Amino acid sequence: MSLETIISEAIKTAMREKDRVALDSLRAVKAQILLLQTEARGAEVSEEQEIAILQRMIKQRKDSYEQFMAQGRTDLAEVEEAQSKVIEKFLPKQLSAEELESEIKRIISETGAETIKDLGKVMGVASKVLAGKSDGKSISEMVKKLLT
Numbered sequence: 001m002s003l004e005t006i007i008s009e010a011i012k013t014a015m016r017e018k019d020r021v022a023l024d025s026l027r028a029v030k031a032q033i034l035l036l037q038t039e040a041r042g043a044e045v046s047e048e049q050e051i052a053i054l055q056r057m058i059k060q061r062k063d064s065y066e067q068f069m070a071q072g073r074t075d076l077a078e079v080e081e082a083q084s085k086v087i088e089k090f091l092p093k094q095l096s097a098e099e100l101e102s103e104i105k106r107i108i109s110e111t112g113a114e115t116i117k118d119l120g121k122v123m124g125v126a127s128k129v130l131a132g133k134s135d136g137k138s139i140s141e142m143v144k145k146l147l148t
Contacts, residue, residue: 003050003090004033010090021079025086029057051132054091058084059135092132097142100134104142116147 007030014022032053036045061084068077095103104126113122122143130139 002045003047003054004030004045006090007033021082022086025083028083029054029087029090032057048131051091054087055132055135058087058091061087095130095133100130100138100142101146103130104139104146108143108146113147116144119143119147122147 007026011023011026011030014026033045033050036049036053037043061080065077065080065084068074068080104122107126107129108122111118111121111125113119123140126139126143127136
């Protein structure tokens with residue numbers, strides 16, 4: 001079942017439950033998927049593209065949350081945080097810190113990286129392999145930690 005179908009079903013459920021936050025979040029996700037389909041001229045959206053959409057939307061909401069908190073607007077920050085949690089439910093299971101570390105160690109050994117100069121080489125592979133399983137910031141921090 002495609003993400004678009006799953007989101008459509010979740011929208012119906014949110015409408016029945018009158019869950020405004022979930023409804024707004026899910027409609028935004030569906031709009032992004034439809035926009036991507038339109039840009040691709042009706043081509044099927046891949047799972048990687050769907051995951052990238054979800055990750056981008058979560059990152060936007062987390063950034064907004066931080067900005068609202070810095071400005072003392074907790075009312076708006078709470079909405080952004082709630083929407084982020086709704087969207088996160090549709091991502092694949094996220095890796096724990098230990099799982100992430102072991103995956104990155106494996107990638108480092110496969111690529112033959114030894115120093116921080118090899119960061120780009122490791123990040124290129126890690127970003128593709130771990131797409132949807134962890135956010136880019138966590139991956140980057142772990143790679144830097146293991147290469148230094």
